[in-house]
Amino acid sequence: MILVYLIGILFVGGIFAWLSERLDSRYPRIIALVTILIDLFLMINLVQMEPSAGGWIASIEAPWIPRFGISFYLAVDGLSLLLLLLTGFLGVIAVGSAWEDIQERTGFFYFNLLWTLAGVLGVFSALDLFLFFFFWEVMLIPMYFIIAIWGHENKNYAAMKFFIFTQVTGMLMLVSIIALAFLNFSETGAFSFNYNDLLRLETSGLMGFWMMLGFFVSFTTKLPSVPFHSWLPDAHSQAPTAGSVILAGILLKTGAYGLIRFAVPLFPEASVSFAPFAMALAAFSILYCAKVAFAQTDIKRLIAYTSVSHMGFVTLGVYAWNELALQGAVMTMLAHGLSAAALFMLAGGLQHRIHTRNMEHMGGFWVKVPKMAVVAVFFSVAALGMPGLGNFIGEFLALLGAFQANILFTVIAAFGLIFASVYSLWVIQQVFHGEYRNSKFDDSHLSDLNNREMVYFFAMMIGLVWMGMYPQSFLNFSEPVIAELLSNMGTSLTTMVRN
Amino acid sequence: MTITLDDLIPLFPLLAATLTVVLAMVAVGIKRSYLLAAVITVGGLLIATVCAFGLLPGANFQVTPLLIIDEYSLFFTGITSLTAILVALLSYPYFADLDDHKEEYFLLLGLATVGAIVMVSSNHYVSAILGIETLSMSLYGMVAYPSNSDKSVKFSLEASVKYLILSAAASGFMLFGIALIYAQTGTLAFESVLAVEETPGLTSGFTIAALILLFVGVAFKLSLAPFHMWTPDVYEGAPLPATTYLATVGKMAMFIVFLRLVMDTQALQLESITFVISMIAVVSMLVGNLLALLQSNLKRILAYSSIAHMGYLLIAVVATYMSSGSVGIEAITFYLIAYVIMSLGAFGVASVISSSTNEFDGVEDYTGLFWRNPILAALFTGMLLSLAGIPLTVGFVGKFYIFFAGVESELWLLIGALIIGSGIGLYYYLRVIYIMILPREQRERFDISASQDFAPNSALLFLSILMILFGIYPAPLISIIEDISTFVL
Numbered sequence: 002m003i004l005v006y007l008i009g010i011l012f013v014g015g016i017f018a019w020l021s022e023r024l025d026s027r028y029p030r031i032i033a034l035v036t037i038l039i040d041l042f043l044m045i046n047l048v049q050m051e052p053s054a055g056g057w058i059a060s061i062e063a064p065w066i067p068r069f070g071i072s073f074y075l076a077v078d079g080l081s082l083l084l085l086l087l088t089g090f091l092g093v094i095a096v097g098s099a100w101e102d103i104q105e106r107t108g109f110f111y112f113n114l115l116w117t118l119a120g121v122l123g124v125f126s127a128l129d130l131f132l133f134f135f136f137w138e139v140m141l142i143p144m145y146f147i148i149a150i151w152g153h154e155n156k157n158y159a160a161m162k163f164f165i166f167t168q169v170t171g172m173l174m175l176v177s178i179i180a181l182a183f184l185n186f187s188e189t190g191a192f193s194f195n196y197n198d199l200l201r202l203e204t205s206g207l208m209g210f211w212m213m214l215g216f217f218v219s220f221t222t223k224l225p226s227v228p229f230h231s232w233l234p235d236a237h238s239q240a241p242t243a244g245s246v247i248l249a250g251i252l253l254k255t256g257a258y259g260l261i262r263f264a265v266p267l268f269p270e271a272s273v274s275f276a277p278f279a280m281a282l283a284a285f286s287i288l289y290c291a292k293v294a295f296a297q298t299d300i301k302r303l304i305a306y307t308s309v310s311h312m313g314f315v316t317l318g319v320y321a322w323n324e325l326a327l328q329g330a331v332m333t334m335l336a337h338g339l340s341a342a343a344l345f346m347l348a349g350g351l352q353h354r355i356h357t358r359n360m361e362h363m364g365g366f367w368v369k370v371p372k373m374a375v376v377a378v379f380f381s382v383a384a385l386g387m388p389g390l391g392n393f394i395g396e397f398l399a400l401l402g403a404f405q406a407n408i409l410f411t412v413i414a415a416f417g418l419i420f421a422s423v424y425s426l427w428v429i430q431q432v433f434h435g436e437y438r439n440s441k442f443d444d445s446h447l448s449d450l451n452n453r454e455m456v457y458f459f460a461m462m463i464g465l466v467w468m469g470m471y472p473q474s475f476l477n478f479s480e481p482v483i484a485e486l487l488s489n490m491g492t493s494l495t496t497m498v499r500n
Numbered sequence: 501m502t503i504t505l506d507d508l509i510p511l512f513p514l515l516a517a518t519l520t521v522v523l524a525m526v527a528v529g530i531k532r533s534y535l536l537a538a539v540i541t542v543g544g545l546l547i548a549t550v551c552a553f554g555l556l557p558g559a560n561f562q563v564t565p566l567l568i569i570d571e572y573s574l575f576f577t578g579i580t581s582l583t584a585i586l587v588a589l590l591s592y593p594y595f596a597d598l599d600d601h602k603e604e605y606f607l608l609l610g611l612a613t614v615g616a617i618v619m620v621s622s623n624h625y626v627s628a629i630l631g632i633e634t635l636s637m638s639l640y641g642m643v644a645y646p647s648n649s650d651k652s653v654k655f656s657l658e659a660s661v662k663y664l665i666l667s668a669a670a671s672g673f674m675l676f677g678i679a680l681i682y683a684q685t686g687t688l689a690f691e692s693v694l695a696v697e698e699t700p701g702l703t704s705g706f707t708i709a710a711l712i713l714l715f716v717g718v719a720f721k722l723s724l725a726p727f728h729m730w731t732p733d734v735y736e737g738a739p740l741p742a743t744t745y746l747a748t749v750g751k752m753a754m755f756i757v758f759l760r761l762v763m764d765t766q767a768l769q770l771e772s773i774t775f776v777i778s779m780i781a782v783v784s785m786l787v788g789n790l791l792a793l794l795q796s797n798l799k800r801i802l803a804y805s806s807i808a809h810m811g812y813l814l815i816a817v818v819a820t821y822m823s824s825g826s827v828g829i830e831a832i833t834f835y836l837i838a839y840v841i842m843s844l845g846a847f848g849v850a851s852v853i854s855s856s857t858n859e860f861d862g863v864e865d866y867t868g869l870f871w872r873n874p875i876l877a878a879l880f881t882g883m884l885l886s887l888a889g890i891p892l893t894v895g896f897v898g899k900f901y902i903f904f905a906g907v908e909s910e911l912w913l914l915i916g917a918l919i920i921g922s923g924i925g926l927y928y929y930l931r932v933i934y935i936m937i938l939p940r941e942q943r944e945r946f947d948i949s950a951s952q953d954f955a956p957n958s959a960l961l962f963l964s965i966l967m968i969l970f971g972i973y974p975a976p977l978i979s980i981i982e983d984i985s986t987f988v989l
Binding site: 064065066067068069106109131134135136138139141142145146149150157160161164165168169172173175176179180183 | 830870871874885890891892896900903904907908915918919920922923926927930931934937973974975978979982
């Protein structure tokens with residue numbers, strides 16, 4: 002039941018936040034904060050619960066649409082739990098970053114924020130594929146509103162592109178899901194969308210390959226990976242800061258989660274034959290987007306491209322499909338969630354203060370905003386993979402695992418780390434170093450980080466240091482899940498990839 | 501052939517609807533009262549609805565060779581009457597300020613409903629044509645309705661004439677097709693056209709020509725591409741309540757006739773017929789969605805989107821032949837109900853802010869509606885998202901059903917067109933939503949207090965509850981549909 006509460010609280014909280022605006026425009030943010038804190042508290046309860054035999058910490062199953070064998074099946078294991086915690090944590094951060102930023106129509110904003118989070122929690126815990134798809138789509142609409150209402154100059158285009166990209170590729174996944182259900186029907190005589198039932202199916206041959214492709218395209222669009230990434234820079238540059246935090250920190254992780262949970266385990270054979278291609282795509286994605294990032298002048302677009310680049314390590318890790326690589330992918334997801342969210346908040350903070358995202362107009366901010374500069378250096382260094390911080394652990398493990406699977410693409414992908422240092426330091430140099438000049442913008446509001454901002458940046462710093470210094474506390478959660486996934490697939494995949 | 505009293509009991513919903521019209525006519529003749537005409541019509545149709553659902557369990561009667569009264573037809577009799585009631589409620593304030601002859605609108609609405617009930621109950625060409633013509637004749641009147649007012653909607657007469665001529669031409673095609681089929685089979689009942697290929701001098705090409713003529717007529721009425729040209733003009737020119745009725749009851753009843761026709765004649769066994777229907781489906785999905793992109797009038801957008809939606813339904817029609825079991829029919833049934841709910845809702849929102857003197861059907865009229873009337877805007881957003889097939893709404897479950905039927909029959913080409921079509925469709929639905937969330941304008945285009953009437957608002961509330969209920973928990977509706985669908989197999 003606790004899982005239903007987790008999601009339900011957010012839905013209900015969202016409605017209350019919307020309604021409360023009539024009383025006072027400051028109530029919605031308080032309600033949103035309290036709602037997410039309650040959720041976080043429930044999640045911490047989940048952490049302390051002992052997993053049952055199958056590794057599931059909590060689960061609930063009830064018939065929903067019996068005609069198709071669809072059930073309302075939510076379950077959480079260590080991997081899901083890590084992502085739930087990330088969602089809860091970044092949810093609080095997102096409310097914090099919207100606290101002063103969003104002044105108009107606050108009720109509807111926090112409604113959308115909470116409903117997006119509810120959809121994401123659903124995605125991370127649904128084990129019925131129909132339910133999974135349901136939540137997958139549910140999180141789109143509120144996110145569309147966040148971009149389209151509170152976004153910047155080109156918001157209509159960005160919001161529309163985001164929605165259409167994810168929805169259309171989502172329908173490909175829906176077709177694959179239905180095809181799986183029919184496969185189950187032809188083998189057992191009953192429709193089922195239950196993950197555990199579908200895992201047992203023999204999904205080989207050409208049909209299996211096409212079905213796998215449906216999932217892969219849908220997930221890599223969300224992740225995103227080249228060639229389905231072009232919605233992301235637009236969405237990020239137009240979204241309000243809190244929207245970017247959710248988008249980069251959580252929404253992208255649903256794609257990675259989908260790859261680990263569904264795309265590979267459901268179609269082992271197809272994934273094996275596809276793995277070299279996926280890894281090549283990942284390596285290309287890492288290098289290409291790092292290069293493109295370097296060419297940006299819009300600071301948010303730059304960070305968006307670096308996001309695509311970093312998520313390439315996740316694809317690489319997932320398709321290497323061994324324990325080290327998968328652990329690396331999970332750690333990258335968590336660490337990138339924090340570092341990208343923080344960088345987007347810094348960029349959003351700058352935009353809020355000087356009303357431009359153009360880096361060519363900036364420079365020498367170290368003198369004016371020293372605290373912000375230090376925070377920016379910290380998170381840039383984290384993003385480029387400095388040992389001792391979470392991103393390093395993630396990318397290092399992913400590369401280490403991937404090296405066992407495919408040496409060529411791993412070596413190519415590793416160059417991404419060098420590019421990452423180049424663009425990260427270049428941003429710092431552009432914005433904070435050099436001579437201060439304010440000819441291109443109005444610097445009357447250029448103030449340093451206030452205490453509220455310092456608190457949540459500090460919280461994220463602690464998170465990254467914790468991940469970097471003591472990653473085992475996170476790996477312990479995902480380790481049994483990954484072991485289970487690997488043993489389910491048998492050894493066929495790992496051996497075949499190695500060959 | 502004599503009709504006994506026992507035969508009349510299954511006909512009760514039809515008789516109730518017919519009596520309603522007569523009663524309303526007499527009442528209008530005695531004293532012109534807009535309210536009274538409305539109350540009689542709504543009350544009578546409500547009785548028809550209740551009777552239809554009441555008789556439903558276990559019903560399976562062939563009343564004269566003309567009418568089949570089984571669970572499926574009774575179900576749609578009920579849905580048709582209910583839809584007519586909702587249209588009546590939505591349109592009551594709309595016509596209230598028309599200066600004369602506004603009572604007859606309800607007569608036409610009742611009469612059209614009688615035609616629709618005959619259509620959903622027919623498994624005979626004669627009753628089908630009778631029903632189609634009764635519905636169409638009444639619709640000509642409804643489409644032209646405000647033409648006698650000096651403050652009338654601009655194009656209603658033009659729309660009516662256009663609809664009259666094209667619809668009559670379509671009926672001509674259908675009748676010719678029916679005549680050819682009669683020459684082949686020797687019966688006017690919906691019967692298999694395959695068993696009789698041995699008729700001397702008549703080859704299967706003859707049957708195919710007959711069926712295609714018939715389907716051309718049907719495609720006209722369902723506004724399937726490439727026979728869709730009339731749709732946007734008639735939708736735009738007609739007063740909103742008439743458009744609403746045409747888009748919901750008109751399409752639904754015609755589709756039921758089409759479904760029975762296809763199932764009973766086994767037309768899909770002929771490869772060329774399946775091919776033609778598949779191509780019409782693909783063209784409708786693409787043309788409907790692509791042309792909707794260019795529109796700035798809400799009625800025209802919904803007209804083009806209805807073309808696309810009819811195309812989606814054809815996927816399930818093709819699937820009825822390919823698949824075992826009744827998944828295809830269930831998909832059609834569910835999607836029709838979903839389509840009626842969301843079309844009624846979308847047109848209903850436009851109705852409540854419009855009146856016969858001034859219609860607000862330009863997309864830009866809705867600028868900033870979200871901040872002026874959040875409830876109405878949220879409802880409209882819901883209906884549009886439902887039309888686009890987004891979860892939490894009935895449209896999503898409907899689209900899922902269509903996907904399900906399509907995947908089972910492995911109709912990959914049609915599914916591809918469905919995905920592309922829906923992808924394009926998202927754009928124009930989202931555009932309307934985006935216009936609603938823009939900041940409100942200085943000059944308000946319409947007075948939001950005009951939408952405070954009880955009847956249409958309660959109808960809208962009812963529709964939005966259905967939209968969300970069937971979107972989140974469709975199991976009860978699906979189990980009913982699963983039962984009744986076996987009657988059409």
